[in-house]
Amino acid sequence: MASSTLTTNTTLAQAAWPRRAAAPAWARDAFLVVAFSLVTALSAQVVIPLAPVPITGQTFGVLLTGALLGPRLGALAMALYLLEGGLGLPFFAGGAGGAARLLGPTGGYLLSYPFAAALVGWLAGRGWDRRPLTMLAAMLLGSLVVFALGAGQLAHFVGPGRAVTLGVLPFLPGDAVKALAAAGLLPLGWKWLGTRNPSPTPPLQARKDGRG
Numbered sequence: 001m002a003s004s005t006l007t008t009n010t011t012l013a014q015a016a017w018p019r020r021a022a023a024p025a026w027a028r029d030a031f032l033v034v035a036f037s038l039v040t041a042l043s044a045q046v047v048i049p050l051a052p053v054p055i056t057g058q059t060f061g062v063l064l065t066g067a068l069l070g071p072r073l074g075a076l077a078m079a080l081y082l083l084e085g086g087l088g089l090p091f092f093a094g095g096a097g098g099a100a101r102l103l104g105p106t107g108g109y110l111l112s113y114p115f116a117a118a119l120v121g122w123l124a125g126r127g128w129d130r131r132p133l134t135m136l137a138a139m140l141l142g143s144l145v146v147f148a149l150g151a152g153q154l155a156h157f158v159g160p161g162r163a164v165t166l167g168v169l170p171f172l173p174g175d176a177v178k179a180l181a182a183a184g185l186l187p188l189g190w191k192w193l194g195t196r197n198p199s200p201t202p203p204l205q206a207r208k209d210g211r212g
Contacts, residue, residue, distance in 0.1 A: 009125050012189050013068040033073055036065040037081040040113075041091035055174035058093050059109075059116075060181070063142040066117030067124040067135070067186055074117035082110060106167075108153025109146055116145040129186040139179035147171075 013032060019025050043061030066074035085091040086099045092110065102110055120142040128134040147168050155163035 011068055011070040011121065011124050012129060012186060012193070014070065015190075015193055029073055032069055033077045033080055036061075036069060036074075036077040037084060040065060040078065040081045041084065041089075044091065044093045045095065047093075055177060056093055057178075059143065059146055059175065060178040062113045062117055062146070063120045063139055063178075064182060064185075066120035066142065067129050067138065067182065069117075069121060070125050071118040071121035074121035075114040078113040078117045082113065085110070105154050105157040106150065109150030109167075111153070112146045112149035115149065116142040119145055124186070130190050132183045132187050135186045136179050136183035139182045140175075143175045143179065 017028065017032075019028060040058070040061040043057035046057030048055040062078060065077050068074075069077060081091060082102065085097050086102055088097045090097045092101055101107060120138050123129075123134075123138040123141070128138045151160075151163040151167045154167045158166060
């Protein structure tokens with residue numbers, strides 16, 4: 001029988017949908033990996049037209065996947081997303097697809113996604129997703145991985161200086177907005193889950209309260 005105890009190694013998705021003895025663990029994990037690869041594909045099509053650079057939902061979907069699923073499943077979901085897009089499905093930003101996107105100037109951003117999701121998932125598994133400030137820090141660290149690998153590949157095409165001015169600086173405000181959104185959503189999710197599944201009163205405390 002699955003335990004209802006929530007530890008700091010538990011991600012929000014694991015707590016909301018715990019493994020059951022009646023169902024194989026791989027079935028739940030496979031469903032989550034496929035589902036979140038599709039969620040990321042959908043988020044990549046979300047664009048908020050702000051000047052000078054529009055905010056897209058792609059990296060938000062990537063980092064949120066890591067925070068919700070943890071490092072292993074988060075990285076697998078992003079690897080599947082890259083495979084789907086690389087095979088030609090219109091899953092990348094703007095409905096793009098194909099292996100050329102992975103090898104082109106902006107391919108480094110895409111290839112960073114499994115690593116960024118794994119990092120955020122690793123931090124979430126250590127409780128960083130339960131408080132706004134630590135969740136904000138986790139999102140910013142995940143964004144740093146995306147920028148580092150993305151700008152690194154872009155630099156081979158436009159040079160290091162232009163890689164920063166074109167591929168990093170314009171996107172900082174949008175990433176800050178997405179990090180703040182996640183910093184509010186994840187702790188709120190834990191709070192909501194706690195109200196639905198309150199922890200049982202320990203026996204010793206129950207006796208002190210006259211309930212046992």
